[in-house]
Amino acid sequence: MKRQVLLFVSLISLGPVFGQVSYSIPEEMSRGSLVGRIAQDLGLEIKRLISGKAKIYSRNSDQYIELNRERGVLLIKERIDREALCTEKALCALDFQILLENPMEFYTVTVQITDINDNAPTFEKSEMNFKISESAATGAKFDLERAVDLDVGINDLQKYELKPTENFGLKLHSNPDGHKNVEMVLLKPLDREKQEQISLVLTAVDGGEPQMSGTMQILITVLDVNDNAPVFTQKTYKATVTENSPKGTVVATVTASDADQGSNSKITYSITNTLDNVRKMFYVNEENGQVSLIETIDFEKSKRFQINLRANDDGGLTDSCKLIVDVLDVNDNKPEINIMSKSTVISEDAKLNMVVTMINTEDLDSGDNGNVKCFISDNVPFILKLTRNNFYNLVTDSDLNRERASEYNITVTCSDEGVPS
Ligand SMILES: [Ca+2]
Ligand SMILES: [Ca+2]
Ligand SMILES: [Ca+2]
Ligand SMILES: [Ca+2]
Missing domain, CATH: 2.60.40.60 (Cadherins)
Structure with missing residues (x-):
């Protein structure tokens, strides 16, 4: 094989060159399509092609193009894929020779293959x-x-x-x-x-x-990054709790939300009061925001609490809110009666409306629970007069007669208006 090629090289270097022709065709033409009228373009007669046994010589392109001597034309023998033939080269051409014998001569033919858009851009991954x-x-x-x-x-x-x-x-x-x-x-x-x-x-x-x-x-x-702070559903919450409620009573639940994800939205609740006794009285469940009592509340000591609460996310962002707790009174205090001044001795000629003693009442409860009314039995020559709020005077109401009664034992009864009283 190698020898034949060498022989041929020596032949063409000796043989006469009679001309050359070039064609341009698009890739992908079907088998049998016309590439060029070679006989006409080279100025050769059909009979010369036949007598000269004209044939294509090519080292690599004879599989694509064939010579039809009888018609004097070059035809597509095999579909040409420019991409397979020339890959990325912009200029793609097939070069070959037409060889004739008696006398020996050859012609050079160049067929340029032009690109058609038969490939879509593709990505390796979808x-x-x-x-x-x-x-x-x-x-x-x-x-x-x-x-x-x-x-x-x-x-x-x-x-x-x-x-x-x-x-x-x-x-x-x-x-x-x-x-x-x-x-x-x-x-x-x-x-x-x-x-x-x-x-x-x-x-x-x-x-x-x-x-x-x-x-x-x-x-x-x-x-996610922690770019949202927790937000309480309300700035101020209100609740009431009855005094003497047992420890553990839930007073209210505060809720905060956080738009972030995972630990950036994980909320922990805490009470932040420092100077008052709120933290001794109330406890907040750090996970669910439930505020409950840890001590018994005495209305008579504190009627209202302001609990300051904080919600933290795990990234350290916070929000705060207030919970106002009003304590409801229960009637757990009896009225107290104080005798402010007493004259244990009184003359029988005392005038009517003479003040015998002054009484002050006090009830730590509020409202009806602290509304105190006092009275005495009505078979004595005295009456109880309300002078001011919670102040009573015991005054004489009829003539006294030492010879009839030298001593009175008067019971003052005071009661609040709570239920039960
Ligand atoms: Ca193409
Ligand atoms: Ca393309
Ligand atoms: Ca957050
Ligand atoms: Ca975020």
């Missing part, structure tokens, strides 16, 4: 996944896989499109190999609380006619 923090700064870049189009020139990849365009844009970088690297650039900050998954489509298009394209899906998971 999907790319990214995990991007919602705190990523605008301008942050992410390398994307580039697409490949086997065609050349205008039929090759021309541009990329990324949709939707809300948060990301594209940036292309020229590469020494002539291809362009493609980057996704963050244009607008991400917000996990608004959108946790973002799905984008990267489209690569060529410039052929018709235009062809390929797509790749880009899936972005937005990672």
Whole structure:
């Protein structure tokens, strides 16, 4: 084989060259399609082709093109795929010779294969996944896989499109190999609380006619940062609790929410009062915000509490609120009776309305529970007169007669209006 080639090389170097011709055809023409009227173009007669046993000599391209001597034409013998033949080369051509004998001569033929747009830009992967923090700064870049189009020139990849365009844009970088690297650039900050998954489509298009394209899906998971503080459902909560309620009684439940994820939204409740005795009286369940009593409340000591509460997330962000607890009175105090002055001795000629003694009543309860009324039995020559709130005077109501009664034992009864009294 090697020897034959060598022999041929010596032949062509000796033999006369009568001319050359070139054709240009698109790739992918079907078998039997006309490449060129070689006899006509070389100025040869059909009978000379036949008598000269004209044939194609080629070291590598004879499988694609054949010579039909009888018609004097070159025809497609095998479908030509430009991409397989020339890969990325812009100029793709088949070179061969037409050899004739008697006398020996040869012609050089060049068939240029032009590209047709028979390849779409394609991505190796159909999907790319990214995990991007919602705190990523605008301008942050992410390398994307580039697409490949086997065609050349205008039929090759021309541009990329990324949709939707809300948060990301594209940036292309020229590469020494002539291809362009493609980057996704963050244009607008991400917000996990608004959108946790973002799905984008990267489209690569060529410039052929018709235009062809390929797509790749880009899936972005937005990672949480602690950019939201807890928020109480109310700034001020109100509750009431009856005094003497048992320890453990739930007074109220405060609730805060946090828009973040995981530990960034895990809330812990606490009471922040310092200077008063609130923390001795109340306890907040740090997990569920339930406020309960840890001490018995005495209305007579404190009628109202202001509990300051804080909600913390695990990232250290906080909110605060107030819980106002009004203590409800129960009638747990008897009226107290104080005799302010007493004259144990009184003359029988004492005038009517003479003050014998002054009484003050006191009841620690409030409302009806502390509303005190006093009275005495009515078979004595005295009456009880209300002078001011909670002050009574015991005064003479009729003439006294020492000879009839020298001593009175008067019982004053005071009662509040609570139920039970
Ligand atoms: Ca092509
Ligand atoms: Ca193409
Ligand atoms: Ca948070
Ligand atoms: Ca967040």
